Amino acid sequence: MSDNIETSSSGCTAASKRALVIGGSLAGLFAGTLLLRAGWNVDIFERSPDDLDSRGGGIVLQPEVVEVFRQAGVDFSMHALGVSSQYRVVFHPDGSIQSRRLAPQTQTSWSLIYSTMRRAFGTQSYHQGRPLADIRRNPGGRVTAVFDDGSEETGDLLVGADGSNSTVRQLLWTDAEPRYAGYLAWRGLVPEDAMPEITRETLHGDFAFANNRESHILGYLVPGERNNTTPGQRFYNWVWYRTVDDVQLRDVMTDVDGRYRGYSIPEGKLAPAWREHIWRDADALLPPAFRAIVRATAQPFAQAIRDLSVDRMVKGRVILVGDAASIPRPHTAASTSKAATNALALQTALLRLPDDVDKALASWEPQQTALGRYLREHGCQVGNHLLFGSASPKQVG
Ligand SMILES: Cc1cc2nc3c(=O)[nH]c(=O)nc-3n(C[C@H](O)[C@H](O)[C@H](O)COP(=O)(O)OP(=O)(O)OC[C@H]3O[C@@H](n4cnc5c(N)ncnc54)[C@H](O)[C@@H]3O)c2cc1C
Numbered sequence: 001m002s003d004n005i006e007t008s009s010s011g012c013t014a015a016s017k018r019a020l021v022i023g024g025s026l027a028g029l030f031a032g033t034l035l036l037r038a039g040w041n042v043d044i045f046e047r048s049p050d051d052l053d054s055r056g057g058g059i060v061l062q063p064e065v066v067e068v069f070r071q072a073g074v075d076f077s078m079h080a081l082g083v084s085s086q087y088r089v090v091f092h093p094d095g096s097i098q099s100r101r102l103a104p105q106t107q108t109s110w111s112l113i114y115s116t117m118r119r120a121f122g123t124q125s126y127h128q129g130r131p132l133a134d135i136r137r138n139p140g141g142r143v144t145a146v147f148d149d150g151s152e153e154t155g156d157l158l159v160g161a162d163g164s165n166s167t168v169r170q171l172l173w174t175d176a177e178p179r180y181a182g183y184l185a186w187r188g189l190v191p192e193d194a195m196p197e198i199t200r201e202t203l204h205g206d207f208a209f210a211n212n213r214e215s216h217i218l219g220y221l222v223p224g225e226r227n228n229t230t231p232g233q234r235f236y237n238w239v240w241y242r243t244v245d246d247v248q249l250r251d252v253m254t255d256v257d258g259r260y261r262g263y264s265i266p267e268g269k270l271a272p273a274w275r276e277h278i279w280r281d282a283d284a285l286l287p288p289a290f291r292a293i294v295r296a297t298a299q300p301f302a303q304a305i306r307d308l309s310v311d312r313m314v315k316g317r318v319i320l321v322g323d324a325a326s327i328p329r330p331h332t333a334a335s336t337s338k339a340a341t342n343a344l345a346l347q348t349a350l351l352r353l354p355d356d357v358d359k360a361l362a363s364w365e366p367q368q369t370a371l372g373r374y375l376r377e378h379g380c381q382v383g384n385h386l387l388f389g390s391a392s393p394k395q396v397g
Pocket of ligand 1: 022023024025026027028045046047048052053054057058059109110111130131132133161162163164165166167168321322323324335336339
Protein backbone atom coordinates (compact mmCIF):
# COMPACT_ATOMS: atom_id res chain seq x y z
CA MET A 1 0.00 0.00 0.00
CA SER A 2 1.56 3.35 -0.94
CA ASP A 3 1.83 6.31 1.46
CA ASN A 4 -0.73 8.53 -0.16
CA ILE A 5 -3.43 5.90 -0.30
CA GLU A 6 -3.15 4.37 3.11
CA THR A 7 -5.66 6.52 4.93
CA SER A 8 -8.61 8.64 4.04
CA SER A 9 -9.00 12.26 5.04
CA SER A 10 -11.07 11.09 8.01
CA GLY A 11 -8.39 8.61 8.98
CA CYS A 12 -10.36 5.49 7.94
CA THR A 13 -8.55 2.89 5.88
CA ALA A 14 -10.12 1.54 2.71
CA ALA A 15 -8.61 -1.86 3.38
CA SER A 16 -11.78 -3.48 4.66
CA LYS A 17 -13.64 -2.87 1.40
CA ARG A 18 -13.88 -5.71 -1.07
CA ALA A 19 -14.18 -5.55 -4.86
CA LEU A 20 -15.32 -8.47 -7.00
CA VAL A 21 -13.96 -8.09 -10.52
CA ILE A 22 -15.69 -10.21 -13.14
CA GLY A 23 -13.42 -10.95 -16.11
CA GLY A 24 -9.65 -11.36 -15.95
CA SER A 25 -8.52 -9.91 -19.26
CA LEU A 26 -7.11 -6.41 -19.68
CA ALA A 27 -9.95 -4.29 -18.21
CA GLY A 28 -10.30 -6.63 -15.22
CA LEU A 29 -6.56 -6.67 -14.57
CA PHE A 30 -6.26 -2.88 -14.91
CA ALA A 31 -9.16 -2.22 -12.53
CA GLY A 32 -8.25 -5.04 -10.14
CA THR A 33 -4.61 -4.02 -9.82
CA LEU A 34 -5.35 -0.33 -9.33
CA LEU A 35 -8.06 -1.06 -6.74
CA LEU A 36 -5.56 -3.25 -4.92
CA ARG A 37 -3.12 -0.32 -4.98
CA ALA A 38 -5.88 1.87 -3.57
CA GLY A 39 -6.09 -0.40 -0.54
CA TRP A 40 -9.09 -2.53 -1.49
CA ASN A 41 -9.30 -6.29 -1.14
CA VAL A 42 -9.74 -7.49 -4.69
CA ASP A 43 -10.66 -10.81 -6.23
CA ILE A 44 -10.76 -11.34 -9.98
CA PHE A 45 -13.07 -14.07 -11.29
CA GLU A 46 -12.31 -15.23 -14.82
CA ARG A 47 -14.55 -17.56 -16.80
CA SER A 48 -11.73 -19.37 -18.58
CA PRO A 49 -10.17 -22.26 -16.60
CA ASP A 50 -6.77 -21.64 -18.25
CA ASP A 51 -4.51 -18.66 -18.82
CA LEU A 52 -5.96 -16.56 -21.60
CA ASP A 53 -4.10 -17.02 -24.82
CA SER A 54 -3.41 -14.98 -27.90
CA ARG A 55 -0.30 -15.24 -29.99
CA GLY A 56 -0.02 -11.49 -29.62
CA GLY A 57 -2.43 -9.58 -31.86
CA GLY A 58 -1.35 -5.98 -32.21
CA ILE A 59 -2.39 -3.07 -30.05
CA VAL A 60 -1.16 0.50 -30.43
CA LEU A 61 0.56 1.39 -27.16
CA GLN A 62 -1.26 4.39 -25.70
CA PRO A 63 -0.07 6.55 -22.78
CA GLU A 64 -2.94 5.43 -20.53
CA VAL A 65 -1.66 1.85 -20.56
CA VAL A 66 1.85 3.03 -19.68
CA GLU A 67 0.29 5.03 -16.83
CA VAL A 68 -1.46 1.91 -15.49
CA PHE A 69 1.89 0.10 -15.59
CA ARG A 70 3.41 2.97 -13.58
CA GLN A 71 0.59 3.03 -11.04
CA ALA A 72 0.74 -0.75 -10.77
CA GLY A 73 4.43 -0.58 -9.92
CA VAL A 74 5.51 -2.43 -13.06
CA ASP A 75 9.21 -2.15 -13.68
CA PHE A 76 9.55 -1.58 -17.42
CA SER A 77 11.71 0.02 -20.03
CA MET A 78 9.92 1.63 -22.96
CA HIS A 79 11.82 -0.32 -25.60
CA ALA A 80 10.70 -3.63 -24.09
CA LEU A 81 7.04 -2.57 -24.31
CA GLY A 82 6.74 -2.77 -28.05
CA VAL A 83 8.05 -2.09 -31.52
CA SER A 84 8.42 1.44 -32.91
CA SER A 85 7.32 2.52 -36.35
CA GLN A 86 8.33 5.79 -37.96
CA TYR A 87 6.17 6.54 -41.00
CA ARG A 88 2.51 6.15 -41.86
CA VAL A 89 2.41 5.06 -45.49
CA VAL A 90 -0.74 4.69 -47.59
CA PHE A 91 -0.59 2.58 -50.75
CA HIS A 92 -2.76 2.63 -53.86
CA PRO A 93 -4.12 -0.77 -54.95
CA ASP A 94 -1.40 -0.97 -57.64
CA GLY A 95 1.30 -0.66 -54.99
CA SER A 96 2.31 2.95 -55.67
CA ILE A 97 2.54 5.27 -52.67
CA GLN A 98 -0.41 7.58 -52.07
CA SER A 99 1.11 9.37 -49.05
CA ARG A 100 3.96 9.03 -46.55
CA ARG A 101 4.31 11.07 -43.38
CA LEU A 102 6.41 10.92 -40.25
CA ALA A 103 4.27 9.70 -37.31
CA PRO A 104 6.38 7.76 -34.80
CA GLN A 105 4.46 5.40 -32.53
CA THR A 106 4.83 2.14 -30.62
CA GLN A 107 2.92 -1.03 -31.29
CA THR A 108 2.61 -3.62 -28.59
CA SER A 109 0.61 -6.81 -28.27
CA TRP A 110 -2.34 -8.05 -26.27
CA SER A 111 -0.24 -10.83 -24.75
CA LEU A 112 2.52 -8.45 -23.60
CA ILE A 113 0.01 -6.29 -21.72
CA TYR A 114 -1.86 -9.32 -20.37
CA SER A 115 1.24 -11.13 -19.09
CA THR A 116 2.63 -7.92 -17.55
CA MET A 117 -0.62 -7.24 -15.70
CA ARG A 118 -1.00 -10.87 -14.59
CA ARG A 119 2.39 -10.60 -12.91
CA ALA A 120 1.47 -7.23 -11.36
CA PHE A 121 -1.81 -8.55 -9.90
CA GLY A 122 -0.36 -11.86 -8.70
CA THR A 123 -1.98 -15.26 -8.64
CA GLN A 124 -3.49 -15.59 -5.20
CA SER A 125 -6.71 -13.66 -5.80
CA TYR A 126 -7.03 -14.40 -9.51
CA HIS A 127 -9.60 -17.18 -9.78
CA GLN A 128 -9.83 -19.12 -13.03
CA GLY A 129 -12.78 -21.20 -14.17
CA ARG A 130 -15.32 -19.03 -12.31
CA PRO A 131 -18.01 -17.87 -14.77
CA LEU A 132 -20.45 -15.39 -13.29
CA ALA A 133 -24.06 -16.53 -13.64
CA ASP A 134 -26.09 -14.07 -11.57
CA ILE A 135 -25.91 -10.96 -9.40
CA ARG A 136 -27.82 -10.18 -6.22
CA ARG A 137 -27.96 -6.62 -4.94
CA ASN A 138 -28.36 -6.66 -1.18
CA PRO A 139 -29.95 -4.08 1.09
CA GLY A 140 -27.28 -1.71 2.40
CA GLY A 141 -25.36 -1.64 -0.87
CA ARG A 142 -23.41 -4.87 -0.79
CA VAL A 143 -23.53 -7.06 -3.87
CA THR A 144 -23.31 -10.82 -4.33
CA ALA A 145 -21.87 -12.59 -7.35
CA VAL A 146 -23.32 -16.02 -8.03
CA PHE A 147 -21.16 -18.33 -10.11
CA ASP A 148 -21.99 -21.18 -12.47
CA ASP A 149 -21.18 -23.81 -9.86
CA GLY A 150 -23.59 -22.19 -7.37
CA SER A 151 -20.83 -20.64 -5.23
CA GLU A 152 -21.28 -17.05 -4.06
CA GLU A 153 -19.02 -14.11 -3.15
CA THR A 154 -20.13 -10.84 -1.59
CA GLY A 155 -18.37 -7.48 -1.82
CA ASP A 156 -18.82 -3.72 -1.62
CA LEU A 157 -18.36 -3.26 -5.38
CA LEU A 158 -18.79 -5.51 -8.40
CA VAL A 159 -16.78 -4.51 -11.47
CA GLY A 160 -18.13 -5.93 -14.73
CA ALA A 161 -14.99 -6.32 -16.84
CA ASP A 162 -16.33 -9.28 -18.78
CA GLY A 163 -15.96 -7.98 -22.30
CA SER A 164 -18.20 -7.22 -25.24
CA ASN A 165 -20.66 -10.05 -24.46
CA SER A 166 -20.71 -9.13 -20.77
CA THR A 167 -22.88 -11.26 -18.52
CA VAL A 168 -22.99 -8.40 -16.00
CA ARG A 169 -24.41 -6.11 -18.68
CA GLN A 170 -26.92 -8.72 -19.86
CA LEU A 171 -28.14 -9.18 -16.28
CA LEU A 172 -28.57 -5.52 -15.34
CA TRP A 173 -28.43 -3.46 -18.54
CA THR A 174 -31.03 -5.50 -20.41
CA ASP A 175 -31.58 -2.97 -23.21
CA ALA A 176 -27.90 -2.52 -24.17
CA GLU A 177 -26.88 -4.76 -27.05
CA PRO A 178 -23.88 -4.40 -29.38
CA ARG A 179 -24.87 -3.76 -33.00
CA TYR A 180 -23.04 -5.34 -35.95
CA ALA A 181 -21.41 -2.61 -38.05
CA GLY A 182 -21.69 -4.39 -41.42
CA TYR A 183 -18.04 -5.38 -41.71
CA LEU A 184 -15.45 -7.59 -40.08
CA ALA A 185 -11.71 -7.64 -39.57
CA TRP A 186 -9.71 -10.48 -41.03
CA ARG A 187 -6.50 -10.63 -39.04
CA GLY A 188 -3.16 -12.36 -39.25
CA LEU A 189 0.26 -12.69 -37.67
CA VAL A 190 3.33 -13.76 -39.63
CA PRO A 191 6.74 -14.39 -38.01
CA GLU A 192 9.12 -11.66 -39.12
CA ASP A 193 11.57 -14.16 -40.56
CA ALA A 194 8.79 -15.67 -42.69
CA MET A 195 7.72 -12.37 -44.26
CA PRO A 196 7.73 -12.56 -48.06
CA GLU A 197 10.53 -10.50 -49.60
CA ILE A 198 8.24 -7.97 -51.21
CA THR A 199 6.47 -7.32 -47.90
CA ARG A 200 9.74 -6.99 -46.02
CA GLU A 201 11.07 -4.50 -48.59
CA THR A 202 7.88 -2.46 -48.83
CA LEU A 203 6.11 -2.56 -45.45
CA HIS A 204 8.72 -3.50 -42.84
CA GLY A 205 9.17 -0.91 -40.08
CA ASP A 206 6.31 1.40 -41.08
CA PHE A 207 2.63 1.62 -40.20
CA ALA A 208 1.14 0.82 -43.61
CA PHE A 209 -2.37 1.15 -45.04
CA ALA A 210 -4.16 0.45 -48.33
CA ASN A 211 -7.73 1.25 -49.34
CA ASN A 212 -10.00 -0.16 -52.00
CA ARG A 213 -13.75 -0.54 -52.51
CA GLU A 214 -15.24 -1.83 -49.21
CA SER A 215 -11.71 -2.80 -48.21
CA HIS A 216 -9.23 -1.22 -45.78
CA ILE A 217 -6.05 -3.00 -44.66
CA LEU A 218 -3.28 -1.97 -42.31
CA GLY A 219 -0.18 -3.64 -40.91
CA TYR A 220 2.77 -3.17 -38.61
CA LEU A 221 5.36 -5.09 -36.59
CA VAL A 222 4.53 -6.21 -33.04
CA PRO A 223 6.41 -8.20 -30.37
CA GLY A 224 6.89 -11.88 -31.24
CA GLU A 225 6.60 -15.11 -29.25
CA ARG A 226 7.13 -14.59 -25.50
CA ASN A 227 6.88 -10.82 -26.11
CA ASN A 228 10.22 -10.75 -27.93
CA THR A 229 10.99 -7.31 -29.43
CA THR A 230 14.36 -8.35 -30.94
CA PRO A 231 14.57 -7.61 -34.69
CA GLY A 232 14.00 -10.83 -36.61
CA GLN A 233 11.96 -12.35 -33.75
CA ARG A 234 8.86 -10.20 -34.05
CA PHE A 235 5.52 -10.71 -35.83
CA TYR A 236 4.05 -8.77 -38.70
CA ASN A 237 0.45 -8.04 -37.71
CA TRP A 238 -2.18 -7.18 -40.32
CA VAL A 239 -5.85 -6.24 -40.00
CA TRP A 240 -8.08 -6.21 -43.07
CA TYR A 241 -11.59 -4.74 -42.86
CA ARG A 242 -14.10 -6.14 -45.36
CA THR A 243 -17.84 -5.76 -45.70
CA VAL A 244 -19.76 -8.97 -44.98
CA ASP A 245 -23.55 -9.21 -44.71
CA ASP A 246 -25.36 -10.87 -41.79
CA VAL A 247 -25.81 -14.20 -43.57
CA GLN A 248 -22.16 -14.42 -44.61
CA LEU A 249 -21.12 -13.36 -41.11
CA ARG A 250 -22.90 -16.34 -39.62
CA ASP A 251 -21.03 -18.60 -42.01
CA VAL A 252 -17.64 -17.00 -41.25
CA MET A 253 -18.27 -17.36 -37.53
CA THR A 254 -19.06 -21.07 -37.91
CA ASP A 255 -15.66 -22.61 -37.34
CA VAL A 256 -13.76 -25.48 -38.94
CA ASP A 257 -15.55 -27.92 -36.57
CA GLY A 258 -19.01 -26.55 -37.40
CA ARG A 259 -19.32 -24.69 -34.10
CA TYR A 260 -20.93 -21.22 -34.24
CA ARG A 261 -18.69 -18.79 -32.33
CA GLY A 262 -20.67 -15.55 -32.50
CA TYR A 263 -18.37 -12.63 -33.16
CA SER A 264 -14.82 -13.88 -33.34
CA ILE A 265 -12.88 -16.83 -34.71
CA PRO A 266 -9.47 -17.52 -33.15
CA GLU A 267 -6.32 -18.62 -34.97
CA GLY A 268 -6.58 -22.15 -36.33
CA LYS A 269 -10.38 -22.23 -36.31
CA LEU A 270 -11.36 -20.40 -39.50
CA ALA A 271 -13.10 -22.74 -41.99
CA PRO A 272 -10.73 -23.47 -44.94
CA ALA A 273 -13.26 -22.13 -47.49
CA TRP A 274 -12.99 -18.68 -45.89
CA ARG A 275 -9.20 -18.79 -45.91
CA GLU A 276 -9.36 -19.41 -49.66
CA HIS A 277 -11.94 -16.63 -49.97
CA ILE A 278 -9.49 -14.25 -48.25
CA TRP A 279 -6.71 -15.21 -50.63
CA ARG A 280 -8.93 -14.67 -53.69
CA ASP A 281 -10.06 -11.31 -52.35
CA ALA A 282 -6.45 -10.35 -51.65
CA ASP A 283 -5.54 -10.98 -55.30
CA ALA A 284 -8.40 -8.75 -56.42
CA LEU A 285 -8.13 -5.87 -53.95
CA LEU A 286 -4.73 -5.51 -52.30
CA PRO A 287 -1.42 -4.02 -53.43
CA PRO A 288 1.30 -6.67 -54.00
CA ALA A 289 3.07 -6.36 -50.61
CA PHE A 290 -0.17 -6.79 -48.62
CA ARG A 291 -1.35 -9.53 -51.00
CA ALA A 292 1.85 -11.46 -50.28
CA ILE A 293 1.61 -11.17 -46.48
CA VAL A 294 -2.06 -12.23 -46.46
CA ARG A 295 -1.19 -15.26 -48.60
CA ALA A 296 1.75 -16.06 -46.29
CA THR A 297 -0.54 -16.22 -43.24
CA ALA A 298 -1.06 -19.83 -42.21
CA GLN A 299 -3.94 -19.19 -39.83
CA PRO A 300 -5.92 -16.00 -40.35
CA PHE A 301 -8.53 -15.19 -37.71
CA ALA A 302 -11.57 -12.94 -37.71
CA GLN A 303 -13.49 -10.50 -35.57
CA ALA A 304 -16.86 -8.87 -36.33
CA ILE A 305 -16.93 -5.10 -35.82
CA ARG A 306 -19.67 -4.06 -33.42
CA ASP A 307 -20.81 -0.82 -31.81
CA LEU A 308 -21.87 -0.23 -28.24
CA SER A 309 -21.77 2.44 -25.57
CA VAL A 310 -24.00 2.29 -22.51
CA ASP A 311 -25.68 5.45 -21.18
CA ARG A 312 -24.93 4.57 -17.57
CA MET A 313 -21.94 2.66 -16.24
CA VAL A 314 -23.10 2.48 -12.62
CA LYS A 315 -26.09 0.61 -11.15
CA GLY A 316 -25.85 0.78 -7.39
CA ARG A 317 -22.60 -0.94 -6.51
CA VAL A 318 -22.29 -2.65 -9.90
CA ILE A 319 -20.24 -0.93 -12.59
CA LEU A 320 -19.14 -1.71 -16.15
CA VAL A 321 -15.64 -1.06 -17.51
CA GLY A 322 -13.76 -1.83 -20.73
CA ASP A 323 -15.56 -3.53 -23.61
CA ALA A 324 -18.45 -4.46 -21.31
CA ALA A 325 -19.36 -0.75 -21.20
CA SER A 326 -18.49 0.30 -24.73
CA ILE A 327 -16.84 -1.13 -27.80
CA PRO A 328 -15.04 1.47 -29.84
CA ARG A 329 -14.23 0.43 -33.39
CA PRO A 330 -10.60 -0.63 -33.79
CA HIS A 331 -9.86 2.41 -36.04
CA THR A 332 -9.81 4.47 -32.84
CA ALA A 333 -7.02 2.23 -31.43
CA ALA A 334 -8.72 2.95 -28.10
CA SER A 335 -10.31 -0.23 -26.66
CA THR A 336 -7.41 -1.00 -24.38
CA SER A 337 -6.60 2.61 -23.53
CA LYS A 338 -10.25 3.22 -22.68
CA ALA A 339 -10.19 0.24 -20.30
CA ALA A 340 -7.06 1.79 -18.77
CA THR A 341 -8.73 5.20 -18.48
CA ASN A 342 -11.79 3.65 -16.79
CA ALA A 343 -9.52 1.98 -14.22
CA LEU A 344 -7.28 4.99 -13.57
CA ALA A 345 -10.28 7.27 -13.04
CA LEU A 346 -11.96 4.70 -10.78
CA GLN A 347 -8.87 4.51 -8.60
CA THR A 348 -8.70 8.32 -8.38
CA ALA A 349 -12.40 8.63 -7.49
CA LEU A 350 -12.24 5.98 -4.77
CA LEU A 351 -9.08 7.45 -3.29
CA ARG A 352 -10.68 10.88 -3.21
CA LEU A 353 -13.84 9.65 -1.48
CA PRO A 354 -12.80 6.50 0.39
CA ASP A 355 -15.68 6.73 2.86
CA ASP A 356 -18.42 7.23 0.31
CA VAL A 357 -18.24 4.66 -2.46
CA ASP A 358 -21.58 5.73 -3.95
CA LYS A 359 -20.49 9.33 -4.24
CA ALA A 360 -17.15 8.26 -5.68
CA LEU A 361 -18.92 6.16 -8.35
CA ALA A 362 -21.29 9.04 -9.13
CA SER A 363 -18.31 11.32 -9.68
CA TRP A 364 -16.51 8.69 -11.82
CA GLU A 365 -19.39 7.89 -14.17
CA PRO A 366 -20.13 10.98 -16.32
CA GLN A 367 -16.70 11.37 -17.92
CA GLN A 368 -16.41 7.65 -18.54
CA THR A 369 -19.77 7.38 -20.30
CA ALA A 370 -18.91 10.50 -22.31
CA LEU A 371 -15.62 8.91 -23.37
CA GLY A 372 -17.40 5.71 -24.45
CA ARG A 373 -19.97 7.70 -26.42
CA TYR A 374 -17.36 9.89 -28.05
CA LEU A 375 -15.24 6.88 -29.10
CA ARG A 376 -18.28 5.08 -30.49
CA GLU A 377 -19.31 8.10 -32.56
CA HIS A 378 -15.78 8.81 -33.73
CA GLY A 379 -15.16 5.15 -34.60
CA CYS A 380 -18.45 4.94 -36.55
CA GLN A 381 -17.55 8.02 -38.58
CA VAL A 382 -14.06 6.80 -39.44
CA GLY A 383 -15.09 3.20 -40.13
CA ASN A 384 -18.16 4.04 -42.21
CA HIS A 385 -16.14 6.49 -44.25
CA LEU A 386 -13.39 3.92 -44.88
CA LEU A 387 -15.69 1.00 -45.69
CA PHE A 388 -18.81 2.58 -47.13
CA GLY A 389 -17.59 5.99 -48.22
CA SER A 390 -20.29 7.59 -46.07
CA ALA A 391 -21.12 8.46 -42.47
CA SER A 392 -23.53 5.52 -42.15
CA PRO A 393 -23.34 1.97 -43.49
CA LYS A 394 -25.35 1.18 -46.58
CA GLN A 395 -26.91 -2.21 -47.12
CA VAL A 396 -24.09 -4.57 -48.05
CA GLY A 397 -24.56 -7.71 -50.06
C1 LIG B 1 -7.73 -14.01 -25.32
C2 LIG B 1 -7.94 -12.59 -25.81
C3 LIG B 1 -7.10 -12.10 -26.81
C4 LIG B 1 -7.26 -10.79 -27.29
N1 LIG B 1 -6.41 -10.34 -28.25
C5 LIG B 1 -6.53 -9.08 -28.70
C6 LIG B 1 -5.64 -8.58 -29.69
O1 LIG B 1 -4.76 -9.29 -30.14
N2 LIG B 1 -5.79 -7.30 -30.13
C7 LIG B 1 -6.79 -6.50 -29.64
O2 LIG B 1 -6.90 -5.33 -30.05
N3 LIG B 1 -7.66 -6.94 -28.70
C8 LIG B 1 -7.56 -8.21 -28.23
N4 LIG B 1 -8.44 -8.66 -27.28
C9 LIG B 1 -9.52 -7.77 -26.85
C10 LIG B 1 -9.06 -6.72 -25.88
O3 LIG B 1 -8.58 -7.30 -24.70
C11 LIG B 1 -10.22 -5.79 -25.58
O4 LIG B 1 -10.80 -5.29 -26.74
C12 LIG B 1 -9.86 -4.59 -24.74
O5 LIG B 1 -8.56 -4.60 -24.30
C13 LIG B 1 -10.79 -4.49 -23.54
O6 LIG B 1 -10.64 -5.63 -22.78
P1 LIG B 1 -11.74 -6.20 -21.81
O7 LIG B 1 -10.97 -6.80 -20.68
O8 LIG B 1 -12.79 -5.19 -21.55
O9 LIG B 1 -12.48 -7.34 -22.65
P2 LIG B 1 -11.96 -8.77 -23.05
O10 LIG B 1 -10.53 -8.74 -23.39
O11 LIG B 1 -12.91 -9.30 -24.06
O12 LIG B 1 -12.09 -9.63 -21.70
C14 LIG B 1 -13.27 -10.05 -21.11
C15 LIG B 1 -12.93 -11.18 -20.15
O13 LIG B 1 -14.07 -11.53 -19.40
C16 LIG B 1 -14.18 -12.94 -19.34
N5 LIG B 1 -15.59 -13.27 -19.14
C17 LIG B 1 -16.62 -13.18 -20.03
N6 LIG B 1 -17.77 -13.54 -19.47
C18 LIG B 1 -17.48 -13.88 -18.18
C19 LIG B 1 -18.26 -14.34 -17.10
N7 LIG B 1 -19.60 -14.55 -17.21
N8 LIG B 1 -17.65 -14.58 -15.91
C20 LIG B 1 -16.31 -14.38 -15.75
N9 LIG B 1 -15.52 -13.95 -16.78
C21 LIG B 1 -16.10 -13.70 -17.97
C22 LIG B 1 -13.63 -13.41 -20.67
O14 LIG B 1 -13.22 -14.77 -20.64
C23 LIG B 1 -12.47 -12.45 -20.87
O15 LIG B 1 -11.29 -12.91 -20.26
C24 LIG B 1 -8.30 -9.96 -26.78
C25 LIG B 1 -9.15 -10.47 -25.77
C26 LIG B 1 -8.97 -11.75 -25.27
C27 LIG B 1 -9.87 -12.28 -24.17
